[in-house]
Amino acid sequence: MPSVSPETLERLERLCKTHRIEFISVLPRSQWPSSHTTIFADVAELGDTKFDQYTANAGDDEPWKAATKTQAGLLVEKVRRLRQRNESTWRLHCEPLVFARLEAEVVCKDCRKRLWRSAIEASRAESSSTAARRLQGRQRVREPCRCPRASRPQDLLEAVGLNRIFGHREDEPLRLDPDLAKSLKQDSQRPDAIFGLRQTRNIENLLNDTPKQWDGDEDTGKQLHELLLPPSLPHQSLSKKGDELLFPFLALEAKSGSSDSDWHAINMQTAFPIKAFLDMQNRLNLAMAQLSTWRLSPLVWFFSNRGEDWRVSMAYMENEPPSKKRRRDPVSNTINMVYRIVDVWRGSLSTYDGAIQLLLLVDYVFDWARDVYRENVLKALRILASGENDAASTAYSDTNIFSLRQFETSTPLSGHDESEEYQSYISLQNQFTSFDQPFGVVRHATFIESRYFCLLVTADNVQTLLQSMTQTQKKELCWLISSSKSHHDPFGCNLLDLSTLNAMEEHWTGTSRIALTSVATEEERFYSVVSCTYYLSERWHQVRELHVIAISQSAWAAIASESGLRGNSSRTGKPFTWDLTDRDSIIKELRAYTTASTRQSLRWAINRKATKIRPNFTRFGWDLYSGPLQVPRLMCKEMPRTITVSDNGKFRNMVHYIYSSFKKGNLEPQEPFIRLSKRFVQQHKVESHPEQIPLRPENSLWETNDGYVLVQGEANIRDPARSRSLICVYIVGGDPVMPPPEELYDKVKRALETRHVHVTTRNNGRSSLAAIRAVSWNWYGTYRVCTDPFKYLEFLLKINGPVSLSDLPITSGSLRHSRTTGSYLFDRTSPTWHDIRFRLETTARAMFVVYKLVSSEVSYWREVAKARSSSPGVRCCELCAGPRTGMEQDVALCGSCTTRLEKPLKPTWFDNILRGKTPFPNVGEDSDVDVELDYVGWAKHLAHYPRLDEPWENILELQIQWKEFCEWENGRFEAWRGQKDERLEGQERRVRKRWKDDEEEVWGPETRASFY
Incomplete structure (x- = not known):
């Protein structure tokens, strides 16, 4: 911005007093604002960093520290060459290095680990909130990228991708309030640089939604972005041309070292742009006044310099002490509000200490804007948005922002994944599937597909769910959900928060939704049923599914009212829960499945294992059948917080029915209440869990010494994707390598002679509410005498062609070759099972x-x-x-x-x-x-x-x-x-x-x- 004349400077000083804008050089620690105390403390600590000591304790897990120190040295060298240069030269050479962090990606494209971390990572003032815990959780698990340096672009900033979170404007006119413009005799002001949020897909959908209405409020027909406009301005303060900039949080004013503008003049000519940015943030608070008690804490950063000398300031809003006269600001429409702009750091870029301190402060601002400020703005917009715009009800992954991108597939049933893990899985499995014949197939038990299905119902999307179904389907579905999740359900349900639901999906399929904020607020609690099922697909592939029905507390009433049950029915009451289910406890239950051995997983798939994870109410001295228990308190505390019980598979069928209802051909559901992801796993690469769920003796996997298991199962004849073979030979030992025909013949022959067969089914039910109870789970006693060994004989002849009579199997299911006595004869006719x-x-x-x-x-x-x-x-x-x-x-x-x-x-x-x-x-x-x-x-x-x-x-x-x-x-x-x-x-x-x-x-x- 050009230097101002003495007359303009005088008017600015007068108007700053009128609008209660204060510039403070030094603010004692005792007067730091409570909402920003942590930030003030972090900035003070970074401002004391010494160049020589910065990398003294740096380890291998902090490779970016050396790069930051190198960048500081480069900045000092440039500054020493620029003495007596004009403003444009200073800006052209220094600002790209100083603010480079705001335009650089922080995550490696190959491993998704960190290329950079702030020296002090930003935190939230409300440390006990869910959002603060989520941020702390993300920070704890961050690991440095260890990919070869040659695989990344050769630049100092490790900018492997353009950071699309923030945008900035250079010399952009900022329109002023008409009254203020009249007093200043100018329509706009032009800060040298402005940084703010880019309009990503999520923000755009929310701003184009209609605002929520409350009692006594009239529907104006405006969209949310119109509601947030200044009262006196019919348009945005910043131009909407090009890449739109929203909610600015940083302003820069630069002068050359020889400029006639002193620090006071620099402050005065940037005062009203800073005030305008604070007002933009505060209008979110004013709009939320009747909707939420949560408040955004407006904060704007101000960077200024005169040549090599730089200052960093923090601007915030604070209530004035009570006075006899109440004063209303004509622009922000606030009463007794003062704008304070406090200097928090001063230094020179001609010194190494000053250069590295400034770079670390910019790093901190970037970390704060990314992990705190942007999330707060999105949270405020979601509180205000009504959800009538379905696009706004869906939280999308901003795929053009690599570090925020979700690595999930489009569907758990079909789709394509280009990951290395998937390609390895498919290439190895093709050895076996290419051998498929109508007479029989061969599979290796290490391959298993993990699928995740979640019905996530919130107050914002519950009406979308209900309106997307026919009246009969809606009534039946709501009745099933209400009756099953009521407090009369002997298994109860879990009370989970959104971060736990995200953690469950990440553990099951590796799909991270940490950067994705749901349409519900972060403090929302969900009545959740968690069910796990194992089975064999129509093509003899192992599948394990995690099914979750999560209904927010605010959406429960809508579900209960549509169920058709009487209003005073006990089933329409809220589910019985004790307290918030601990995340670590439920992840521990899931880990027993994801790290199970190959043999155990195959047996569960044959048995069609179905379980439910629910709270352990005995821990709280309560029994769902008999009421309070006389259990010592110490004993209760030692009990697990969650337990696993058998399930009837009803929830699996319910979620799958909803998925199928919204799937249109090859297009996967995009509804806001459906979450889908999958992962392909080779179990022999996963370390077995030491606390695996034990198998009953009658359900052990009967394999040969070679690791071969015989399985027989029907499939739905109407399914065109099914394998026509009724038998499958599973290999449970060794690496997933298809044996040559001669070896395969010998081992299958030995399996037929010495083992019976495991009987199961590959008909996993139809996608209809009527079929919810049709498919049974948790089968026992399925190991039986093979009543049709001739299928295996035909398969053997197809494997190795004509053989001599001496090479034919002599019997079926006999232990005569491995036993010295025939004591096993008494167990030869154990009861058999059959899929009716x-x-x-x-x-x-x-x-x-x-x-x-x-x-x-x-x-x-x-x-x-x-x-x-x-x-x-x-x-x-x-x-x-x-x-x-x-x-x-x-x-x-x-x-x-x-x-x-x-x-x-x-x-x-x-x-x-x-x-x-x-x-x-x-x-x-x-x-x-x-x-x-x-x-x-x-x-x-x-x-x-x-x-x-x-x-x-x-x-x-x-x-x-x-x-x-x-x-x-x-x-x-x-x-x-x-x-x-x-x-x-x-x-x-x-x-x-x-x-x-x-x-x-x-x-x-x-x-x-x-x-x-």
């Missing part, structure tokens, strides 16, 4: 395979026992071939087998063959058992088959016998139909419903009866 939504194998055909496999094992061990007993002095159990003690010399069985046979075993034929009897002793050729209503009886289906006990040498021969049995069974059924009698007509209808046709009919839930 799919066709069950024909009962008779499945029974035939089970009978042949079990009877073969019993015969094998009887032969072993005979061979061992033929040796002199050896006495073996005739059933398991185990040794008999002296007390057992007079009986044929060992003590263990005798004990197991004291009670009859089921099925009856199994008990008979173990005792050496005829399997079906009471069924003759002429028996009428065919028409018995016991249609799942073993005798009915197997007793009349004449070749039932025909021996077989390998699985191929067993398959031939099985096909012959199927033909016999079909002919037997046709013969029975031809001999029907009218008296049996009613019974025929019942039998025909149950007698399974392998190609046409589908059995219902009543056919879940055991084969045995």
Whole structure:
């Protein structure tokens, strides 16, 4: 700004007194404003920094300190060359170095770690607030970038990307209030430089939203940016042309060393621009007066210089002491408000100490503007915005600001991620997926996809959620949410803040939303249900999902009112919560899943594990069923704050239904109440957690010594993306490398011979509210005798082509090669599980395979026992071939087998063959058992088959016998139909419903009866 004339200077002095603008050279510590005490203290500490001592204690984690010191030396060298130069020369050479930090990126593009940190990082005055804790949390986890220096641009500032957070104007006219302009006889003033916030997508959406209305306030139809205009100015004080500058926070006035303007004149000619910037910030407070008790603390920085001599000042607003006369400022519309501009640092750039002190002060201003000031402005705008503009209800990641960018994918179900982690995952997994065949597939258990689904409902977006659904869907959904989250829910729900919800997503998928502020205020609390599910996808991939339904306290009433429940219903009451759930506690629960071993994760996926994380109310001496507990207080404190319990998967289906409702083709939902992210993980690279959730013994993963697991599961036939193969071989050991065909053949063959199969399903439910309860979770006892080993045989033949008979598998699920006795025979017919939504194998055909496999094992061990007993002095159990003690010399069985046979075993034929009897002793050729209503009886289906006990040498021969049995069974059924009698007509209808046709009919839930 040009120097002012004596007449103008006199008018400025008079007007400063009228508008209560004070310049203070020294302000005692006792008079520091309470809202900015921390900033004053930090500036004072930075102002005492010595150049020689600055890097004395710098470690490897502070590489930017050396660069700052080098920059200070360069600045001193430039200043010493510029003596007696004019103002333009001074500005051209010095300002780019002094204010470079305001235009440099602070995060590495490759590793997202810090290229720079302020010597003293800014903090918030309200240290106990959520925003302060979030800032402290971000500062604690910041790490320095350690990427090779050659991979970054060769400049002193490490400016790997243009910082788009702030903007600045040079010599920009600032329009003055008409009355003030009339007194000064000029319409505007031109500070040499102004720094403020850029209009990013988030700020633009908020400013273009309508303001909230309160009682007695009329709807003026104005948008928020119009409401914040000065009362006396119809337009913005700064020009809107080009890249718009909003809420300025720093002004610069520069003079040459030979200028005739002294410091007093510099202050006077910048006084009213500083006041205008403070008024802009204060208008946010005035607008929030009836909406929130929270207040923004206006603060403007003022940098001035005369050549090499620089000053830094802080401008703030403060109430005057009470006086008899109340004075209202005509421009800011405030009463008894004084504007104080305090010098906080003076120094010379011709000295090394002065140069480094000024650079560190600029660093501090940048850190404050980025982490405190900008967040406060966004928070104030969100309080004021009504949310009618859906774009304003969505908090976007400012992707042109690299350090604020969210690294998340567009959807948890599909999408593309160019990260190195994803590319490694896909390239390794392609080895296995490229081998897929209709007869069978191979997968490595290390690959798992982590998905995150969150329904985040706030007061700002709840109406958007409700208005986006049909009346039936809305009522049903709200009813489910209200009834499930009420205080009658025995599992309760968590009370979480936004930072905890962000931390959960970051831990699960690596997606950081730390820089993203929700539409709700930071102090908002959310009633939240957290559920985790594991399952196998339609293409045999492992998936683990974290589902969260989070409803803010302010939005609960709207959800309850739309549920259709009575207003006095207990279900419409607020959920039962004790206190805010601790973030560390809930992350610890999630860590048990994300760091689980490969084997444990695969078993959970087969079992379709579903759990819920809820507060541990016992910690507070309370039981949800019986009320208060008599628990010692010390014992309560030692209990965990959260616990994991079984879940029915209802919340998973609910969130997934909402996602599917808003997904349009390949376009992912952009609604403000849906959060999605995913991550692809190789579990063998993740260190197992020492506190993993233990598996029940019956749910251990049955793998071979080679690390091979056999899994069988149906999929929805209407799903075009499904794998047509009903079987999958999982490899759980070693690195994810596809073995050659010969090795794969040998190991799959060994797995078929020595292990049963894990049975599961790949039908994960339909996306409809009606299907919310259709899919079951947490299955147990799914390890069973393989009733169709011929699928694996066909798969083996496709792997390695024709083989000799000696290379064929000789049996299925036998432990004869790894056990010295047949004591395991008693567990061969454990109850089986079946997904009732799919066709069950024909009962008779499945029974035939089970009978042949079990009877073969019993015969094998009887032969072993005979061979061992033929040796002199050896006495073996005739059933398991185990040794008999002296007390057992007079009986044929060992003590263990005798004990197991004291009670009859089921099925009856199994008990008979173990005792050496005829399997079906009471069924003759002429028996009428065919028409018995016991249609799942073993005798009915197997007793009349004449070749039932025909021996077989390998699985191929067993398959031939099985096909012959199927033909016999079909002919037997046709013969029975031809001999029907009218008296049996009613019974025929019942039998025909149950007698399974392998190609046409589908059995219902009543056919879940055991084969045995």
